[in-house]
Amino acid sequence: MGERADLIQWIGREILPNEGGVRAFLKRAALSPEDVDEVIQEAYCRMAGIEDYRRIENPRAYLYQVVRSILLSQVRRARVVRFDTVAELDSLGVIDSGLNPEQAVLRKDDLQRLKSLIENLPANIRQVFLLRKIDGLSQKAIAAHLNISERTVEWYSTQGLRLVLAEWAKTDKDVRRRLRDEEQTERRDRS
Amino acid sequence: MKSKPNDAIDLDAIKWVVRLDAAPEDAHLRAAFEHWQSLGTNRRGAYIRAKAAWHALDPLMIFPAESIKPPIEGRIPRRAILAGGVGAATIAVCGAGFLFGAREEVSTPIGEIRHVPLADGSLMNVNTDSSVQVTLESGLRQIKLDKGEVWFQVAEDKERPFVVSAGPVRVRAVGTAFSIRRREEGADVLVTEGIVETWSQDDENRKTRLEAGSKVFVSDNFGPERVISVGPDIQRTLAWRDGEIALSGQSLAEAAAEFNRYNEQKLIIDPGLANEGLTGWFRTNEPQTFADAAARVLGAAVAINGNEIRVSRRDEK
Numbered sequence: 333m334g335e336r337a338d339l340i341q342w343i344g345r346e347i348l349p350n351e352g353g354v355r356a357f358l359k360r361a362a363l364s365p366e367d368v369d370e371v372i373q374e375a376y377c378r379m380a381g382i383e384d385y386r387r388i389e390n391p392r393a394y395l396y397q398v399v400r401s402i403l404l405s406q407v408r409r410a411r412v413v414r415f416d417t418v419a420e421l422d423s424l425g426v427i428d429s430g431l432n433p434e435q436a437v438l439r440k441d442d443l444q445r446l447k448s449l450i451e452n453l454p455a456n457i458r459q460v461f462l463l464r465k466i467d468g469l470s471q472k473a474i475a476a477h478l479n480i481s482e483r484t485v486e487w488y489s490t491q492g493l494r495l496v497l498a499e500w501a502k503t504d505k506d507v508r509r510r511l512r513d514e515e516q517t518e519r520r521d522r523s
Numbered sequence: 524m525k526s527k528p529n530d531a532i533d534l535d536a537i538k539w540v541v542r543l544d545a546a547p548e549d550a551h552l553r554a555a556f557e558h559w560q561s562l563g564t565n566r567r568g569a570y571i572r573a574k575a576a577w578h579a580l581d582p583l584m585i586f587p588a589e590s591i592k593p594p595i596e597g598r599i600p601r602r603a604i605l606a607g608g609v610g611a612a613t614i615a616v617c618g619a620g621f622l623f624g625a626r627e628e629v630s631t632p633i634g635e636i637r638h639v640p641l642a643d644g645s646l647m648n649v650n651t652d653s654s655v656q657v658t659l660e661s662g663l664r665q666i667k668l669d670k671g672e673v674w675f676q677v678a679e680d681k682e683r684p685f686v687v688s689a690g691p692v693r694v695r696a697v698g699t700a701f702s703i704r705r706r707e708e709g710a711d712v713l714v715t716e717g718i719v720e721t722w723s724q725d726d727e728n729r730k731t732r733l734e735a736g737s738k739v740f741v742s743d744n745f746g747p748e749r750v751i752s753v754g755p756d757i758q759r760t761l762a763w764r765d766g767e768i769a770l771s772g773q774s775l776a777e778a779a780a781e782f783n784r785y786n787e788q789k790l791i792i793d794p795g796l797a798n799e800g801l802t803g804w805f806r807t808n809e810p811q812t813f814a815d816a817a818a819r820v821l822g823a824a825v826a827i828n829g830n831e832i833r834v835s836r837r838d839e840k
Binding site for chain 2: 337340341343344345347348351365366369370372373374375376377378379380381383401404446450461464465470471472482485486489490493494496497500
């Protein structure tokens with residue numbers, strides 16, 4: 333079961349932006365932080381087993397379905413999940429079956445979020461990321477270019493990816509608030 | 524069994540993504556990673572998550588890179604980067620818990636259909652509400668179906684026969700594809716490729732060879748019954764692998780029983796309608812769509828009450 337590049341990209345594009353929402357929901361369902369992490373990890377593991385993601389019309393609803401199934405299996409393993417949790421999950425999954433205008437807007441948000449996420453990285457981490465991702469430099473070449481050790485490049489990449497993931501893990505509300513704040517700052521700066 | 528907190532696993536996963544990205548060709552690194560990953564399914568999940576986030580940054584291409592002045596020596600073609608670190612096999616299976624050696628257990632809740640690759644290269648499609656144990660040893664591949672239904676695509680390996688047991692029912696294959704469904708007093712065996720041999724342990728003298736396109740019911744006590752040729756209908760019978768139910772003339776009662784395997788919400792058919800025949804393709808998880816379609820065709824009424832979908836004749840006026 334190796335990981336397929338196109339599936340991984342699909343997960344990054346369609347699932348990752350919804351992670352914050354799922355976490356917020358799991359938190360509301362009174363799961364411990366440790367359990368939230370585990371459910372999320374399990375969900376990604378199952379995502380990696382998807383045979384044909386092109387058939388999934390609504391990735392967000394699919395994600396909620398997977399989480400539901402994980403929660404149910406945890407109930408079976410005698411872990412405590414509030415019963416109405418599952419019912420709420422069902423209604424969440426149903427809210428947007430099919431692509432709707434709201435979702436199209438969300439996509440633009442995701443892109444905006446990704447952009448601001450990179451821009452907000454500490455300068456040296458951002459530089460390593462850009463060299464890797466835009467210029468396609470290897471870790472070795474980046475080290476040579478910046479005249480730092482490969483270990484340092486590795487450390488920057490690790491910290492960067494960590495910050496990026498922490499950002500995706502935030503709930504939508506946090507993110508919207510931050511984007512709005514940034515927008516206001518920008519407007520203030522301009523005027 | 525948990526040795527590390529989950530956020531520590533997330534951090535480890537991030538490190539693996541970065542390290543493998545830096546040295547995609549390093550076989551030792553890859554092997555070390557595979558070992559780490561095989562120690563728990565949440566590790567695999569954490570890794571997939573980190574890797575997805577790493578690749579989600581690929582669209583960085585769309586942002587102007589004012590800070591960097593190309594060209595720089597040592598540039599790698601983008602395509603080579605994307606292909607890096609993809610393709611090696613692992614045996615971690617989600618939901619199977621932890622894995623010791625090559626033994627794994629897979630069970631599915633109602634409504635879930637899981638596609639599980641096995642370490643020997645074989646593939647299992649595990650249908651709804653099923654439970655199966657896989658033990659891969661050097662001389663034998665042993666699979667125990669406790670309940671439900673599984674379709675196997677068996678990787679050819681003459682040294683290691685592939686034997687599935689369901690109660691006393693046995694099916695032996697070498698390189699072939701077949702499905703087996705546990706029933707109350709036996710099992711249905713259906714072959715899609717190659718040949719299998721099947722029998723009941725209670726009567727080992729009565730073995731039946733079964734070719735592609737045929738099926739047989741193997742009784743726990745009396746062994747295989749008469750072989751039935753399925754022909755082109757075989758794809759229909761195995762539509763569940765794609766999460767579908769294909770009906771071609773089954774009675775409404777049979778169709779409802781089929782949907783009820785996959786859903787907590789149960790279809791209940793008015794006895795007066797039970798024998799009506801139906802044709803069509805449906806998603807296993809959409810009993811209501813099916814009920815609506817059936818009602819439309821038969822001029823019947825659908826009433827939903829909690830976990831019940833009742834299809835009945837319209838009240839006579």
